[in-house]
Amino acid sequence: MNRFEHYTDEDWKREFPLLFSIPRDDFRVPEGYFEGFEKQVLNRSISDSTFMAGGKEQPAEDGFSTPPDFFGSMHDEIMKEVARDTPVRTISRKRTWVYWAAAACILGLVSWWTLMREQDKKCVTFACLLEQTHLSTEDLMFIEETDLILENTGELDETDMLELSDDELLEYLDDDLEQLLDENW
């Protein structure tokens, strides 16, 4: 058992003299605060709408409940809202052109994007082929047909191959094919 368990006030003061010598009157409240406190609490209780019916909500048969006297005051609340001259906010039709313009922009963007995708798919240059197949020119060295091209073109390097146009490539293949046919057939 700890020695402080049976400490009296005097024991505390003796062991902790500084703390127990400090006055305990430092917090103040605004003038008349406690006179108005009860009223504030009661007002909030009433606005919480559980006060008037003795703190009980009114249960309904289907499990849903309403605040006390909800239906008693409902008619008056509705009539108050009706009587209030609330300005009606209308949505202007003049702004419909904005929606049409936005729709046209979106349609244009979608069309442009689709067109670009189609063009990408049609890419048939040697450089595109390399890019699409993720093959390097070194990989192509192992393909038989490529070997043939490289043997016959002689001084073609990687840069030359990438710069070959479709027409040049097709023309070369035609020549090569004719040569092969002559030799073998």
Next chain:
Amino acid sequence: MDELLIRLRNPHERERAFSDMVKKYQQSVYYFVRRMVVDHDDANDVAQNVFIKAWKGLDGFRGDAQLSTWLYRIAHNESVSFIQREQRIAGISLDRIAHELPSTLRADKHYSGDEIQMKLQTAIALLPEKQKAVFIMKYYDDKTYDEMSAITGTSVGALKASYHHAVKKIEQFLRGEE
């Protein structure tokens, strides 16, 4: 049974009895909350919540504790929740709160403490919430350990240890030994 509690249980007297209960306990509840949360406006909000929660929970109060103990329990829970919520929202550390507290108190028109009293408030602010509540209940409100046990739901032994730790830490802080 407490005469006020009997009246609170009587549907015909309930509202008047509640009004009397607020008048009777408003100061003790307010000052406990105020020492916990420090700022007057915050204390006002929390103290009002305490009574509103008491009103709503009257039917659930079995009367096995004193009315004052029950109110203190609500006040303790509300204060601790408020402090934790504020710290979470603001994301400010306990150290920073304590560091800024003296200047906050100096600017507070509802605080009249001198330097040593401000230092005491800073030391209290540095305590963990539950230890802070125990210290405030014992040091300022002179609650017994049994009452505090009923309020906090903590054993008397743990409360004694907690109070002793709090007092020791505060004394060291006041002497500049921490």
